[in-house]
Amino acid sequence: MAAIKIPTAFNIDLEFEASDIGQRIGAWFIDLLVRGAYLCLVLVVVSNVNWPSDGKNIFAFWSILIPISFYFLLMEMFMRGQTPGKKAVGIKVVSLLGNPPSFSQHMIRWLFRILETPVIIWGVVPLVSIIRSKYNQRLGDLVAGTIVVNTKNKSKLSDTIFREVSQTDYQPHFPQILRLSDKDLNKVKELMDLALKSNNQELSAKVAYRVRDVLKIETEMEHVQFLETLLNDYNYYVTKD
Structure with missing residues (x-):
């Protein structure tokens, strides 16, 4: 085959x-x-x-x-x-x-x-x-x-940082995400998936705080929601025409 x-x-x-x-x-x-x-x-x-x-x-x-x-x-x-x-x-x-x-x-x-x-x-x-x-x-x-x-x-x-941003009117939240590389985003996703699989809220919080610190982002979003939004934003910026 x-x-x-x-x-x-x-x-x-x-x-x-x-x-x-x-x-x-x-x-x-x-x-x-x-x-x-x-x-x-x-x-x-x-x-x-x-x-x-x-x-x-x-x-x-x-x-x-x-x-x-x-x-x-x-x-x-x-x-x-x-x-x-x-x-x-x-x-x-x-x-x-x-x-x-x-x-x-x-x-x-x-x-x-x-x-x-x-x-x-x-x-x-x-x-x-x-x-x-x-x-x-x-x-x-x-x-x-x-x-x-x-x-x-x-x-x-689903093993990668790909997210299907299907909304035609999707509005990204964090343009700072483009400062991270594919390698960085894949590591963020790997840690986020691990946190979700093991229900480890402390790990997801650490990852979220670290990314916020590096990108100088201030937000009240819940940790996992913040990380998911980052991945969606990255997909939007990378795949848009």
């Missing part, structure tokens, strides 16, 4: 293991079975309800068309990059930063899936794309900026 090293804005390489084509095909067939089971369920329900024929046909049409058509989009959005098939074989979709795909990335993958669906072109485009691309990406992944990786990652963003 291809190893994927993703450079971050924090001078840290995240290493993932790309899913192979066998896993992708296996996941697709499991999802096909799930959709097939749903189709059979709808047909059984329709055949056992006492409705006029036109009503049955309309109900069956929309009950099948919408869930089947939007299956991958909705599953991957609500299951954070997975479908039942992907979860069963141990793979998931992530962005090229290693975090869950955005709504637009999910949409792009879904729209390109319509062009790539095996029902139309016998799977030639996705198979060729996965085989030929560096990170086993299908066309939709290449355009959306996503990859499909094994869920047993060798490293993950």
Whole structure:
């Protein structure tokens, strides 16, 4: 399997293991079975309800068309990059930063899936794309900026100082944070995580006081909240356009 090293804005390489084509095909067939089971369920329900024929046909049409058509989009959005098939074989979709795909990335993958669906072109485009691309990406992944990786990652963003600052109107509190290096921030996070894991309030207080002293910051924030805010601010300044 291809190893994927993703450079971050924090001078840290995240290493993932790309899913192979066998896993992708296996996941697709499991999802096909799930959709097939749903189709059979709808047909059984329709055949056992006492409705006029036109009503049955309309109900069956929309009950099948919408869930089947939007299956991958909705599953991957609500299951954070997975479908039942992907979860069963141990793979998931992530962005090229290693975090869950955005709504637009999910949409792009879904729209390109319509062009790539095996029902139309016998799977030639996705198979060729996965085989030929560096990170086993299908066309939709290449355009959306996503990859499909094994869920047993060798490293993950939660192990780094990365924070997903999702608010478009996020307002940073401490511009002084840019005076610290990536190495310094990673040490702060390491100590903060240790304090939280062991419920050691004294350690988190020491770290917070030390950072405040170095950066000449005066704040009434609780210690852990202060440290989390620092990491969010750093992410905001480093990743903003």
